[in-house]
Amino acid sequence: MQADIFCRVVDNYGDIGVCWRLARRMAQGHGWSIRLWVDDLRAFARIQPGITADAARQMFDGIDVVHWTPEPPGLEPGDVVIEAFACDPPSAFVHAMQQRLHSGQAQPPIWINLEYLSAEPWIESCHGLSSQRPDGLTKYFFFPGFTPATGGLLREPGLSAERDSFQASHDEQERFLRGLGLGDDVLKHWHTGARLVSLFCYPEAPVAALVKALTDDTRPTLLLVPEGVAPSLEQTLAAGAHVRIARVPFVPQPDFDRLLWCADLNFVRGEDSLVRAAWAARPLVWQIYPQDENVHLEKLEAWLTRYPAPAEAQAAIRAWNAPLPDDGGVHGDPGAVAQAPDMGLATTVAALGAALLSPAWANWQDAARDWDAAQAARPDLGDSLAEFCAKLSRKR
Numbered sequence: 001m002q003a004d005i006f007c008r009v010v011d012n013y014g015d016i017g018v019c020w021r022l023a024r025r026m027a028q029g030h031g032w033s034i035r036l037w038v039d040d041l042r043a044f045a046r047i048q049p050g051i052t053a054d055a056a057r058q059m060f061d062g063i064d065v066v067h068w069t070p071e072p073p074g075l076e077p078g079d080v081v082i083e084a085f086a087c088d089p090p091s092a093f094v095h096a097m098q099q100r101l102h103s104g105q106a107q108p109p110i111w112i113n114l115e116y117l118s119a120e121p122w123i124e125s126c127h128g129l130s131s132q133r134p135d136g137l138t139k140y141f142f143f144p145g146f147t148p149a150t151g152g153l154l155r156e157p158g159l160s161a162e163r164d165s166f167q168a169s170h171d172e173q174e175r176f177l178r179g180l181g182l183g184d185d186v187l188k189h190w191h192t193g194a195r196l197v198s199l200f201c202y203p204e205a206p207v208a209a210l211v212k213a214l215t216d217d218t219r220p221t222l223l224l225v226p227e228g229v230a231p232s233l234e235q236t237l238a239a240g241a242h243v244r245i246a247r248v249p250f251v252p253q254p255d256f257d258r259l260l261w262c263a264d265l266n267f268v269r270g271e272d273s274l275v276r277a278a279w280a281a282r283p284l285v286w287q288i289y290p291q292d293e294n295v296h297l298e299k300l301e302a303w304l305t306r307y308p309a310p311a312e313a314q315a316a317i318r319a320w321n322a323p324l325p326d327d328g329g330v331h332g333d334p335g336a337v338a339q340a341p342d343m344g345l346a347t348t349v350a351a352l353g354a355a356l357l358s359p360a361w362a363n364w365q366d367a368a369r370d371w372d373a374a375q376a377a378r379p380d381l382g383d384s385l386a387e388f389c390a391k392l393s394r395k396r
């Protein structure tokens with residue numbers, strides 16, 4: 001199959017993160033020949049070192065990366081077009097599809113609209129539906145999801161075994177963490193029993209409350225945070241706390257997996273890192289991408305009904321997604337934790353702390369392993385997409 005994947009970077013890294021992972025999954029896992037059209041190559045280069053941010057065309061990992069500029073190259077459509085998150089492929093490309101349809105000599109490509117990941121029940125009735133456009137072209141709606149009535153989640157074959165082997169080897173984890181630039185003193189903190197927590201969040205996250213909850217907990221913590229994330233975090237750390245904060249660089253996706261695999265607890269955000277944290281089979285706290293009118297909180301609740309973590313963990317996740325009322329710089333103000341006038345901070349600290357206590361913590365660890373196993377038992381999104389397209393091809 002020759003497939004074109006179109007990716008428009010809305011913001012952050014998830015649009016390109018999902019598309020890049022999908023491109024490699026279909027090329028390496030299903031032998032598809034992939035052209036990946038990306039408008040913002042700088043975001044791409046941030047998560048994939050080696051991508052040249054100003055190249056019109058480049059091959060990377062066997063994928064033909066096309067810079068989707070306002071005047072993109074006029075290329076002949078292949079067998080499949082994957083439009084990620086309703087990003088509207090270039091009009092010239094759509095015109096070429098129409099030409100193919102009206103020529104009658106060849107079938108137009110199978111046109112897939114890849115939707116955002118959601119746990120909401122309604123997506124099951126829309127997954128796989130087609131819609132015919134006025135120009136005669138048909139588009140199919142493909143919903144990633146957590147149930148058999150959806151397209152599933154991207155997961156490479158062999159991932160569990162790779163993860164289990166890595167998580168079983170302290171030496172391999174130490175080598176990896178040193179490779180991120182962590183020094184002896186930080187690693188010593190980890191060696192002496194500190195829990196390792198990774199933090200990948202949006203600016204609204206109540207990070208001061210997290211640091212306070214970790215400080216109050218009896219177990220020391222090593223908090224690993226990618227550069228640029230929660231920039232004021234270090235200022236929220238009270239002197240002498242048994243919480244250490246270490247910055248790590250943005251790393252390619254396979255290394256981001258390893259970071260999640262090292263951690264005892266992962267704070268993730270958006271879409272792709274949520275799925276990767278699920279595959280780490282470790283407790284996770286998800287900060288959903290904030291949307292207007294709190295629409296995102298409905299999506300969060302839908303996901304919580306499918307996440308089998310104990311009530312304390314669910315309460316912590318809700319608290320993490322309920323940004324504190326803006327009461328004058330509680331975010332990042334070193335003394336804020338003691339002086340926060342509103343109950344929001346104390347409530348958030350209590351919710352985060354309660355999830356770390358026994359038996360909630362042990363139950364959460366078990367639930368994370370069970371959830372990974374349950375989700376891994378299903379066909380992944382790459383397999384279901386390949387099957388979906390093969391079926392449509394056979395019908396033509």
Ligand code: TRH
Nearest residue numbers: 012013014015017047250251252253256270271272273
């Ligand atoms: O960056 P995000 O917030 O992206 C979001 C979501 O995709 C959301 O659905 C979308 O609506 C919004 O953008 C516009 O979070 P996400 O989805 O986790 O994507 C981050 C990507 O970056 C993911 O593929 C993991 C990758 N990554 C690395 O490869 N290396 C790193 O070091 C880090 C921190 C992230």
